[in-house]
Amino acid sequence: MKADITYIDGPELSEGTRSIICSVEAQILTNNQVIPYYDYKTDVGYQRQPGAVRIKELAKKLYTQDVDLPTLVLVNIRNLEATNHLKNGTFKYNPAIHGRLFLFDGQHRILAMQQAIEIAEANKDSVNLERLRKKLIPTMITFTGDNELLEMKTFYSINKNSKNVPINDAAMILHRAYVGGDAQTIEEIEHDGALWKIEGGKIAKRLNSHCSAWSNRIKAPGQKIPQPNITFAAMTTHLKPFTTSPDLEGKSDTIIADVVCAMWSGLESSYPEMFASETAKNYAIQTSSATEVIHKLWDNIRVKIQNSSLPSKDFTNKDSYAQIMKELITACKGTNGQGDDVSGTDFWRKGKLGVAGTYTSNSAKGTLLAILKGHLSDISV
Numbered sequence: 001m002k003a004d005i006t007y008i009d010g011p012e013l014s015e016g017t018r019s020i021i022c023s024v025e026a027q028i029l030t031n032n033q034v035i036p037y038y039d040y041k042t043d044v045g046y047q048r049q050p051g052a053v054r055i056k057e058l059a060k061k062l063y064t065q066d067v068d069l070p071t072l073v074l075v076n077i078r079n080l081e082a083t084n085h086l087k088n089g090t091f092k093y094n095p096a097i098h099g100r101l102f103l104f105d106g107q108h109r110i111l112a113m114q115q116a117i118e119i120a121e122a123n124k125d126s127v128n129l130e131r132l133r134k135k136l137i138p139t140m141i142t143f144t145g146d147n148e149l150l151e152m153k154t155f156y157s158i159n160k161n162s163k164n165v166p167i168n169d170a171a172m173i174l175h176r177a178y179v180g181g182d183a184q185t186i187e188e189i190e191h192d193g194a195l196w197k198i199e200g201g202k203i204a205k206r207l208n209s210h211c212s213a214w215s216n217r218i219k220a221p222g223q224k225i226p227q228p229n230i231t232f233a234a235m236t237t238h239l240k241p242f243t244t245s246p247d248l249e250g251k252s253d254t255i256i257a258d259v260v261c262a263m264w265s266g267l268e269s270s271y272p273e274m275f276a277s278e279t280a281k282n283y284a285i286q287t288s289s290a291t292e293v294i295h296k297l298w299d300n301i302r303v304k305i306q307n308s309s310l311p312s313k314d315f316t317n318k319d320s321y322a323q324i325m326k327e328l329i330t331a332c333k334g335t336n337g338q339g340d341d342v343s344g345t346d347f348w349r350k351g352k353l354g355v356a357g358t359y360t361s362n363s364a365k366g367t368l369l370a371i372l373k374g375h376l377s378d379i380s381v
Helices: 026-032 052-064 080-085 107-122 126-134 148-160 167-179 183-191 195-210 232-238 253-270 288-295 298-306 319-330 344-348 362-378
Strands: 003-009 018-025 073-077 090-093 101-105 136-143 333-335 341-343
Touching: 018 026, 026 101, 026 107, 026 126, 026 136, 052 107, 052 126, 073 148, 080 090, 080 136, 101 107, 101 148, 107 126, 107 136, 195 232, 195 253, 232 288, 253 319, 288 362, 298 319, 298 362, 319 344, 319 362, 341 344
Parallel strands: 073 136
Antiparallel strands: 003 018, 003 090, 018 136, 073 101, 333 341
């Protein structure tokens, strides 16, 4: 369906990206929208999956009443030639020529509108069907050409200046822009001294795909995976003790990932029940808080291995860590939420059965780190 869309010029965005502000009939948006959902396996797309309940609730309201939708919906056309059809305040949009509307903000509203239209169609409710189809939606349209990376950066740029982009989305966007070789992103990240975040992102992805202890437990934006899990952004941040370690300086992302994996694999080999798919959800060892604390032990563990009489001092070999990690967990003791004294793996149980789950605030994590460092110093290897 072609449409003549009245517009005013919007701001110039990343890399000179043109934008227009307009009101678009709902049927134009619902019939031509496409949402670039992120696929962790292919590393394509960047949007998280929408909340089905939220969409359904809004769809019912839209069908039964005239709901105001004042906030701009943001869509992108991946065809620069489309800007040639912007004349005298009118955009002559032709989907067959200009392509689909890539929806990068406002997906819940547009998907709810789509459902509301389908409800009216199913009920043969011509009055509400016409109202819904013709409802004008405030919209910003950008034009990036066939460039998902620029579209993704535009999404990030617009949102970071108006509201917080969910931290997991932001981390993934910056990671992909840097790895994709975007010169501006590279310059900004290196200027800000944030290269460790990018290195952490590369390592996090490798851990998720190549490390048994972390296989499918690092969550991409909008991804739903079983417990236990940790977000991509959190893991990226928690890898800083490795990505900034002088002892690992100059090492490849692959080598550093192997070091991290070896440490966790040494722990997994000693206490497989804390990592097995059937029982891992009962333990707090792979929560964000625990992971942060354990990673901050890296330098102490490294020194312990170097000064030990262990047969292996290879930091990429799980056998170098197994005995140390086993004794470290064994030394953990405390009183759980039920008033029982617990130790070892029971210390790391979730909820009232364990103790580790109470160390979640910054001060509490500092306390747990100090306790674990004390246990490490007592270990003789």
